[in-house]
Amino acid sequence: MxxxxxxxxxxxxxxxxxxxxxxxxxxxxxxxxxxTMAIGNIVGLVLVLGAGAWGVYEFVSIWExxxxxxxAPTKGVPIRDFxxxxxxxxxKGWVQRTLALPKxxxxxxxxxxxxxxxxxxxxxxxxxxxxxxxPDVLVVTLQERTPVARVMARIGDAAPVxxxxxxDGMVYSASGYEAEMAExxxxxxxxxxxxxxxxxxxxxxxxxxxDLLGTAQASAPExxxxxxxxxxxxxxxDRTLAVKSTEVEVITFGSSQDSFYxxxxxxxxxxxxxxxxxxxxxxxSVNLAxxxxxxxxxxxxxxxxxxxxSAPASSTLRPAQPSGTALFSPLPRNSSSTxxxx
Amino acid sequence: xxxxxxxxGAVEIGTSKVSVLIGELTQGRTLHIIGVGECxxxxxxxxxxxxxxxxxxxxxxxxxxxxxxxxTRIDEVYLAQTGGxxxxxxxxxxxxxxxxxxxxxxxxxxxxxxxxxxxxxxEGRMVVHHLRRPFRLDxxxxxxxxxxxxxxxxxxxxxxxxTENKIADNIHVIRGFNVRVAELILSSLASGTILACAEDKQxxxxxxxVGAGTTDFVLYRDGCAQLTGVVPVGGGHLxxxxxxxxxxxxxxxxxxxxxxxxxTVLTKDxxxxxxxxxxxAIGDRQFPRHTIEQITAARTNxxxxxxxxxxxxxxxxxxxxxxVILTGGTAKLPGIDEAAARVFGVHARLGEAPGWVxxxxxxxxxxxxxxxxxxxxSSRTDLAAPKRRARATSWMGKFFANA
Numbered sequence: 001m002x003x004x005x006x007x008x009x010x011x012x013x014x015x016x017x018x019x020x021x022x023x024x025x026x027x028x029x030x031x032x033x034x035x036t037m038a039i040g041n042i043v044g045l046v047l048v049l050g051a052g053a054w055g056v057y058e059f060v061s062i063w064e065x066x067x068x069x070x071x072a073p074t075k076g077v078p079i080r081d082f083x084x085x086x087x088x089x090x091x092k093g094w095v096q097r098t099l100a101l102p103k104x105x106x107x108x109x110x111x112x113x114x115x116x117x118x119x120x121x122x123x124x125x126x127x128x129x130x131x132x133x134x135p136d137v138l139v140v141t142l143q144e145r146t147p148v149a150r151v152m153a154r155i156g157d158a159a160p161v162x163x164x165x166x167x168d169g170m171v172y173s174a175s176g177y178e179a180e181m182a183e184x185x186x187x188x189x190x191x192x193x194x195x196x197x198x199x200x201x202x203x204x205x206x207x208x209x210x211d212l213l214g215t216a217q218a219s220a221p222e223x224x225x226x227x228x229x230x231x232x233x234x235x236x237x238d239r240t241l242a243v244k245s246t247e248v249e250v251i252t253f254g255s256s257q258d259s260f261y262x263x264x265x266x267x268x269x270x271x272x273x274x275x276x277x278x279x280x281x282x283x284x285s286v287n288l289a290x291x292x293x294x295x296x297x298x299x300x301x302x303x304x305x306x307x308x309x310s311a312p313a314s315s316t317l318r319p320a321q322p323s324g325t326a327l328f329s330p331l332p333r334n335s336s337s338t339x340x341x342x
Numbered sequence: 343x344x345x346x347x348x349x350x351g352a353v354e355i356g357t358s359k360v361s362v363l364i365g366e367l368t369q370g371r372t373l374h375i376i377g378v379g380e381c382x383x384x385x386x387x388x389x390x391x392x393x394x395x396x397x398x399x400x401x402x403x404x405x406x407x408x409x410x411x412x413x414t415r416i417d418e419v420y421l422a423q424t425g426g427x428x429x430x431x432x433x434x435x436x437x438x439x440x441x442x443x444x445x446x447x448x449x450x451x452x453x454x455x456x457x458x459x460x461x462x463x464x465e466g467r468m469v470v471h472h473l474r475r476p477f478r479l480d481x482x483x484x485x486x487x488x489x490x491x492x493x494x495x496x497x498x499x500x501x502x503x504x505t506e507n508k509i510a511d512n513i514h515v516i517r518g519f520n521v522r523v524a525e526l527i528l529s530s531l532a533s534g535t536i537l538a539c540a541e542d543k544q545x546x547x548x549x550x551x552v553g554a555g556t557t558d559f560v561l562y563r564d565g566c567a568q569l570t571g572v573v574p575v576g577g578g579h580l581x582x583x584x585x586x587x588x589x590x591x592x593x594x595x596x597x598x599x600x601x602x603x604x605x606t607v608l609t610k611d612x613x614x615x616x617x618x619x620x621x622x623a624i625g626d627r628q629f630p631r632h633t634i635e636q637i638t639a640a641r642t643n644x645x646x647x648x649x650x651x652x653x654x655x656x657x658x659x660x661x662x663x664x665x666v667i668l669t670g671g672t673a674k675l676p677g678i679d680e681a682a683a684r685v686f687g688v689h690a691r692l693g694e695a696p697g698w699v700x701x702x703x704x705x706x707x708x709x710x711x712x713x714x715x716x717x718x719x720s721s722r723t724d725l726a727a728p729k730r731r732a733r734a735t736s737w738m739g740k741f742f743a744n745a
Contacts, residue, residue, distance in 0.1 A: 011462065013469040014423075014526045017510045019517055027518050030402045034415075034520040 078104050080136040088144025089176035090124065095140050098122060107132040123172025123199050124164070145170055147177065148210040149230060151188040153200070162187075167210040169202035184225060186213065190233025190242070205235040208255040212241055215260040220268055240289045247271055247283065249300070254289030263288040266295060349376075351405065351416035351521065352714035354529065355391070355512060356424075357555025357578060358671065359383050360401050361708060362408035364416060365715045373719050375712075377412025378703065379404040388555040388574045389425035389529075391511040398518045405519050418524035419516050420718040422532055422710050423470055424556050426574030427505040433461045434475075434498030446479065446487045446495055454497040463503055470509065471502040471528055473567045483564055502528055502570055525718045530558035530570050532713030535720070537667050537693035538562055547664035548657065548686065549693070550649060551710060552672035554578045559649050563661060571652045573645065577672030580641045587637045588629055594618055602631055603638035605678030642678055646685035657686070665689035669709040 027035060079101065084092045099115055112130045119128035119142065127143040147164035151171060154160040164174040165188055174182065188209065194201040209230050216224035223245070231242040235255070243251040248271070253263050266288055274283055285298040348367040354360065364377035381404035385393030409415055435457035439446050459472050476483040479492035487495055513523045534549040543562035551558040557573040580603060585595035602616050615628040650657065665688040668679055673692055682690035695704045695712060703712060 011459070011469050012467075012506070014509050014513070016468065017506070017513055019513065019522055027520060028398050028402050030406055031518045031520040038520065 077106055077136050079107060079110075079138050081138075083133065083137055083139045084142065085140070086142035086144055088124070088142065088146070090142055090144060091176065094175055095119070095142075107134065107136065107138065110138070121198055122175075123170050124175060126166075126168075126170075145172070147174065147182070147185060148206060148213060149188045150182070150185045151191070151193065151203070153193050155195075163200075165203060165206055167206055169204060169206040171200040171203065186227045186243070187229045188232065189229045189244075190231035190235075203232070205232050205239075205241075205255075208235065208239070208241060212243075212253055212255075212260045216264055219261060220264050223264060223268060223271075238289070248286050249283075250285040252285070252287040252289045254291075270295065270297060348417045349412070349414050350524070350715060350718065351408065351419045352422075352711040352718070353401065353405070353419050353516060354422035354532075354710045354714070355386055355389075355397065355401055355515060356383055356553055356671075356710075357386050357389055357576065358553070359707070360404040361711045362404045363703070363708070363711045363715060364408050364412040364414070365719075366412075366414075367719065371719075373715055375700070375703065375715070376414070377408045377410075379406070379408030379411060381407065386555070388576075389553070389572070390427065390508045391515060394511065394515065398515050401515050402519050405521075416521050418522045420525040420527060420714040421512060421516055421523050422529045422714055423504065423509065423512060423526050424529040424553070424558055424572055425504065425508055426556060426572055427508050428470065428502060428528070428570075428572045429504070430500055430502045430570055431461075432475075432498060432500050432569075434458050434496060435460075436494055436496040439493055439495055444491045444493055446490050446492060448488060450495055451477075451488060451497075454495050455499075458497045458499045459501070461501065466506050467503045468506045468509060469501055469503050470526060471500075471531065471570075473500040473502065473531075473570070474498070475500065475566050475568060476564050485565070500567065500569055525714075527714050527717050528558070528560070528570055529553075529556075529710045530560040530572070531567060532711070532717050533558070533669050533693070533709045534560040534562060534567065534667075534713065535717040536695060536709055536713035537669055538664070540565065542664035542667075545663040546661045547667060548653070548662055548688075549667045549669065550646075550673075550682065552576055552645065552668065552670040552678070554671060557645050557649060557670070559653070561653060561657060561662070569653065569656045571649070573648045573652065575641075575645050575648060577670075577675070579645075580638050580672065580675075583637050583641050584634065587633070590618065598629065598634055599638060599675075602634045604635045604676045605639055605642045605681035606684070607632065607635045607639050608677060609635055638675065639677070639681065642672075642675065642681045643685060646682050650685055659687040662686070662688050665691065667691060667693040669693040669706045671707045673706045 082092050082095055084090070084095050098119055101110070110130075110132070112132075115130050116128045119125050119130075119140070124144055125142050126145050129141040131139040131141075133139050145164075145166035145168070148167050149165045150162045151165050152160045153163050153171070161173075162182075163171045164177075164182075164185075165171050171193065188203065188206075191203050193203075209232070213224065213227070213230070216227065226245040226247055227243050228246065229244040231244070234240045234242060239255045241253045241255060243253060245251060248267075251267060253260060267286060270286055271283070282300040283297060284300040285296075287296045290296060347369075350365045350367050350373075352363045352365065354362075360381045360383050362377075362379040363375055364379075366374045366376050368374075381400050383397070384400045385391060385396030385398075386400075391397045405416065435454050437450055437454045437457065439450055441447055441450075454477075455474070458474075463469065475498045476485060477487045478484070478496040478498075479487045479490055480494055484490060509526070513526070516523050530549060530551055533551040534543075534547075538547050538549055544565045546561075546563045549560050549562070553576045555574070555576045555578050557576050559571050559573075560567050561569045577599075581592060581595045581599050584590070584598055584603070585592050588595065588598070590598070598616075598618065609632045612630065612632045614631045616631045616634070617626055617628055619626045666679075666682045666686050668682055668690060669692070672678070679690040679692055693706060693709055695709060699712060
């Protein structure tokens with residue numbers, strides 16, 4: 001057996017007598033007082049440390065979120081770029097021109113509310129959201145209005161200029177649209193534009209116009225392309241829309257009695273029938289606002305060299321009176337075409 | 343690691359009084375005594391706690407007085423241990439030096455020390471101290487054998503042990519104050535530490551602490567404590583003897599002992615009388631001075647004889663050149679040094695505290711508590727040193743082994 005591996009018997013020493021921290025059985029009054037004070041000291045110490053830690057946390061938190069501190073390091077960094085996101089046609093150049101920020105402007109110097117107001121004042125932008133992306137990028141998110149029609153307006157003594165009108169009646173100066181698309185838009189007539197701030201007051205009834213034109217564009221593109229002017233002159237009185245197209249001088253649509261889809265279908269039918277009748281003449285007006293029973297049609301007696309009386313017997317459309325006025329009655333659902341009556 | 347200021351309480355729960363000193367321990371090295379507290383002891387018989395509640399109340403009162411005096415709170419306690427239950431034995435061991443070049447290394451020292459301390463104790467006994475005597479390397483005494491060359495290394499320990507329950511009672515009294523006992527130190531060792539200088543210990547000195555209930559002694563030789571012991575007889579027995587012999591109360595006997603008691607008989611005139619109180623009031627009476635001296639001297643002589651008997655062959659006047667140092671409350675008895683010198687056959691003197699001790703603490707009754715602080719401080723330093731050395735040797739040993 002080696003000397004180092006020898007394991008002698010262990011003897012108990014006085015250090016083996018347990019001295020528990022708080023053996024209440026043996027604690028005297030002074031001992032209890034000391035124990036209470038010791039516990040109080042520990043609790044106090046924990047509280048002080050806790051309060052200190054909380055204070056440090058608060059200090060760091062305030063220090064980190066202090067606007068002055070945030071401004072300070074970014075103050076000297078000018079805006080390097082604009083990030084523009086839009087659902088329309090506007091681009092970064094338009095945003096830069098509209099905002100017209102100084103070259104040395106930094107992110108924290110900007111008044112985002114004012115910039116948002118500036119963008120939305122243009123009219124083409126319905127909603128703008130501006131964000132700072134530190135350290136030097138301004139993010140602009142745009143929601144644009146879609147033009148429904150055009151309107152000619154003169155501001156002061158300047159020449160009349162075409163403005164775009166959106167579904168919500170907003171009149172605004174267009175920017176970024178393709179010329180071809182803009183040329184197809186019909187004009188709005190029969191409204192009085194009133195100046196409001198840097199723009200105009202909104203036009204009432206544009207939602208009906210937008211519905212009509214939208215339905216026409218979707219279901220009868222040829223008809224839509226023939227629409228040149230939409231008049232809202234009588235919209236305030238009987239909620240009718242008067243459309244001037246290349247084929248008919250005045251087409252009256254009712255916005256409350258029948259759906260635009262059915263009215264457009266009738267118009268298409270009438271126009272088709274008119275084209276098929278050799279002597280029908282030029283249509284002067286078609287009133288689709290009466291209802292689904294009858295459609296008053298007015299022919300231009302001087303137009304086209306057509307004679308109403310020379311229409312074939314099988315024709316379903318002919319002038320009923322010498323003045324060239326006719327009534328178009330649509331067919332009952334179960335009747336054949338031979339029973340149609342005018 | 344000791345790196346801050348600690349307030350150490352040195353406590354001696356004696357039979358007649360409880361003494362407390364508070365020392366401010368700075369960086370584990372510097373000690374300043376900043377508070378003192380004393381209280382009449384109760385519930386302690388012959389150095390052992392007999393009434394826990396009474397002993398606790400007395401001890402806690404002394405502790406509170408010391409804390410008030412120091413203006414601070416005690417962190418831990420060095421407690422003096424005495425009592426007739428304490429005993430000791432000597433055990434030694436030897437090992438052959440393991441290194442091929444016969445140079446003694448730390449493992450050899452550890453092994454021999456472990457073997458020398460390895461001895462089973464009877465049931466219910468526990469160790470209070472292991473007091474190491476000088477190492478012997480090939481028969482010669484060496485204080486530190488490490489790095490010396492030799493073949494046989496011997497070590498011996500004087501093991502002091504006591505009854506577990508009585509030691510635990512002492513500790514629990516302090517725990518009742520909600521303070522931890524950091525060191526338990528034999529009263530005689532504490533007194534010897536403060537009263538005997540290194541030269542005395544080297545030349546051989548016997549330190550006897552005569553208390554009220556017990557007499558503690560320690561014999562130093564070759565710079566180390568060779569033997570300790572406790573005799574359950576003290577100054578209280580002198581009082582008791584006077585009370586019985588003169589037929590007076592314990593209080594009256596105590597007064598007579600303090601005023602007229604002596605360690606040797608000096609009065610030649612057997613007719614000389616002394617008054618009990620000296621106020622000539624009713625009840626005041628006279629006693630022969632010679633009788634008082636005879637009674638106290640006889641008991642004093644008997645105490646020293648018992649000590650001499652317990653020391654046995656370990657004590658010899660030739661090897662105790664520094665003589666006998668007396669301390670403890672009973673050491674104030676006039677002529678006690680003469681009595682000791684007569685019994686032990688060597689020069690005897692009253693112990694004197696070192697010069698740095700304040701005047702109010704130079705009373706022999708404070709030598710134990712003063713020694714507690716000094717012994718505790720030196721033992722802490724001793725404990726710290728080997729750890730540093732062990733760490734250094736292991737780390738540096740590996741470094742140089744790899745080099």
